[in-house]
Amino acid sequence: MSGVSGLVVEDLVVKVHDIQAVKGVSFEIGRGRRMGLIGESGCGKSLTALALMGLLPHGVTASGRVLLNGRNLLDLSDKEMCAVRGNDIAMVFQEPMTALNPLMRVGNQVAESLRLHKGMSRAAASARAVELLERVQLPEPDRTARKYPHQLSGGQRQRVVLAIALACDPAVLVADEPTTALDVTVQAEMLRLMDTLVREEGASLLLITHDLPVVASICEELLVMYGGSIVEHGDVATVFDSPRHPYTAGLRASTVLESTDGSGRLSTIPGRVPSLGSFPTGCVYRNRCPRADDVCGTVPLLTAPPGSNQRAACHHPIESDQPLGSGKASA
Amino acid sequence: MVIYFVRRLAILAVSLFAASILVFTMLALLPGDQAQAMLGVNATPEALEALREQFGTNRPFTERYLDWAGGLIRGDFGISPLSGVSVGSEIADKLGVTVPLILAGMTLALLIAVPLGILAAVKSRTAIGTALSALSQVGIAVPSFWLGILLITVFAVKLQWLPAGGFTGWDDVGGAVQALLMPALVLGVAQGAILMRYVRSAVVEVMQEDFIQTARAKGLSRSQALTRHALRNAAIPVITVLGLQLATLLIGTVVIENVFGLPGLGRMLLQDVGNRDLLKVQGTVMVLTAAVLLINFVVDVVYHAVDPRLRSKA
Numbered sequence A: 001m002s003g004v005s006g007l008v009v010e011d012l013v014v015k016v017h018d019i020q021a022v023k024g025v026s027f028e029i030g031r032g033r034r035m036g037l038i039g040e041s042g043c044g045k046s047l048t049a050l051a052l053m054g055l056l057p058h059g060v061t062a063s064g065r066v067l068l069n070g071r072n073l074l075d076l077s078d079k080e081m082c083a084v085r086g087n088d089i090a091m092v093f094q095e096p097m098t099a100l101n102p103l104m105r106v107g108n109q110v111a112e113s114l115r116l117h118k119g120m121s122r123a124a125a126s127a128r129a130v131e132l133l134e135r136v137q138l139p140e141p142d143r144t145a146r147k148y149p150h151q152l153s154g155g156q157r158q159r160v161v162l163a164i165a166l167a168c169d170p171a172v173l174v175a176d177e178p179t180t181a182l183d184v185t186v187q188a189e190m191l192r193l194m195d196t197l198v199r200e201e202g203a204s205l206l207l208i209t210h211d212l213p214v215v216a217s218i219c220e221e222l223l224v225m226y227g228g229s230i231v232e233h234g235d236v237a238t239v240f241d242s243p244r245h246p247y248t249a250g251l252r253a254s255t256v257l258e259s260t261d262g263s264g265r266l267s268t269i270p271g272r273v274p275s276l277g278s279f280p281t282g283c284v285y286r287n288r289c290p291r292a293d294d295v296c297g298t299v300p301l302l303t304a305p306p307g308s309n310q311r312a313a314c315h316h317p318i319e320s321d322q323p324l325g326s327g328k329a330s331a
Numbered sequence B: 001m002v003i004y005f006v007r008r009l010a011i012l013a014v015s016l017f018a019a020s021i022l023v024f025t026m027l028a029l030l031p032g033d034q035a036q037a038m039l040g041v042n043a044t045p046e047a048l049e050a051l052r053e054q055f056g057t058n059r060p061f062t063e064r065y066l067d068w069a070g071g072l073i074r075g076d077f078g079i080s081p082l083s084g085v086s087v088g089s090e091i092a093d094k095l096g097v098t099v100p101l102i103l104a105g106m107t108l109a110l111l112i113a114v115p116l117g118i119l120a121a122v123k124s125r126t127a128i129g130t131a132l133s134a135l136s137q138v139g140i141a142v143p144s145f146w147l148g149i150l151l152i153t154v155f156a157v158k159l160q161w162l163p164a165g166g167f168t169g170w171d172d173v174g175g176a177v178q179a180l181l182m183p184a185l186v187l188g189v190a191q192g193a194i195l196m197r198y199v200r201s202a203v204v205e206v207m208q209e210d211f212i213q214t215a216r217a218k219g220l221s222r223s224q225a226l227t228r229h230a231l232r233n234a235a236i237p238v239i240t241v242l243g244l245q246l247a248t249l250l251i252g253t254v255v256i257e258n259v260f261g262l263p264g265l266g267r268m269l270l271q272d273v274g275n276r277d278l279l280k281v282q283g284t285v286m287v288l289t290a291a292v293l294l295i296n297f298v299v300d301v302v303y304h305a306v307d308p309r310l311r312s313k314a
Ligand SMILES: Nc1ncnc2c1ncn2[C@@H]1O[C@H](COP(=O)(O)OP(=O)(O)OP(=O)(O)O)[C@@H](O)[C@H]1O
Pocket: A016, A021, A039, A040, A041, A042, A043, A044, A045, A046, A047, A048, A057, A058, A060, A210, A275, A276
């Protein structure tokens, strides 16, 4: 389905103390492919990303397999992982305002990565850092390299963060809501830039967001996450146009309404995302789902109908001849 | 940076001027003057007037201020009418005890607080971290005079390695150093324990910042992220505390000076206040104020050197 394998995640479980926040997630991003990961706040997107990077906070642990270049990253020691991070797998974070060291010139922050992984001399790394700043389309890259973070705008800082992430040509780039904190106008530019660079590098991209249109504009495949589980997976266009999982349909209805209606009232899925550990047994979406019945007390499997690769974890998936969201999800 | 330095220097000069007015006015407004203090409540008005004439304290306020402030600029603090000694050289003498004591004590405090504070932060979730935090709590809780007496008992009385107290001046450098050794140790432990808490919490806080995660995502190890990114950032709040400690210690060493019988500035000030030696008190308070202003000046300049965010605002 996705050519040569880039990143393979198998049965990833992330526990916050003893509670499963990510419940056995599996997916595969082919080399050079772009995968979107969406879901409401608190559904485990960031924990998934941090687990891939081996940067989970204290008290949070990961198990399962994260395979990159034939190695399970979860088996590596922190020392071994240091050689992988920033080199084979890199990450762009949500908050450009705080993601850079305020006391260090941005050029040096980019160069640091090159010196670390490529063993470059100070001078060579600095020169390459300027080139990278130019690649992320920062104006006057040689002058910008000598600036401190506070002298740059949010969008510019996020470009620096992107330059740091791409410095060593990683095979996988994880971007956790890279545009959420930016102005709307800057968002589109940033996304386009990321898209271009990832394509040029032939890197695999995992783009995390809670914004469906953003994913649709960049990614080929889409993962929908809810309550720590993947509830739907497939080609972006298919999932976006005819979602099978009621949760995806609800997400889609809220974004479509938001962009077309304009009357101000934001349509969201009724009910709230439960807090960690208080999701219902069986299907995680059961307490909010308009289609829920007794069958939903058992955990649904992530399966695709014959002849399709659009997998959904639902006992009563929406069939494509039914009206979108079956009229219930956006009630 | 140079512009900032010059501007900050100008601010320092203005503050010193304002401080001199303030110190002079405050002491002038106190009920009872030097003559009253010397002759007591039963003095006749004639005797008081005669003494004031002799001291020059019956002249107009502005004239007396200009006289005093003019002297300060030349380094002349006047002669105490009460004790007949030169106020300036008395203060200089005491500073010769207090300043080396503070410098040695705070150097020791830094040597204790920085490595242990960082270690306590890095190991904050382990037994070592807990033990170090507890140690710093104990260091803060132990009263300085008690530690001083303990040291005297062990090193002066039992082992007889060091003098129990007193200070014979800097002509005998070896003796002076010996005399300051235990007091500096007491000061260093007490202040180091306080400073260590601030170092620890500053490092813990900075290590949770987003840019540390960025650094880790680049491939830096935890210790590389600490040394290359965290420490410089953590230094900023620690510098503030260090400045405050230095400023309060100028008279804050009085307990230690008393335990070790050191003729320091704090001790002299207490005695002068008791004796109503107003000109000496005035001179000493002025010197203390100037020292605090100077410390703040240095702290601000260091801030600017460390933090580029301040530089671009200037
Ligand atoms: N360090 C932590 N300690 C305890 N709970 C945590 C921690 N990090 C995350 N969680 C919990 O794990 C769940 C998943 O969090 P995660 O950050 O992955 O959500 P998310 O999908 O990224 O949400 P958002 O869109 O808000 O970023 C949440 O319920 C969150 O409260």
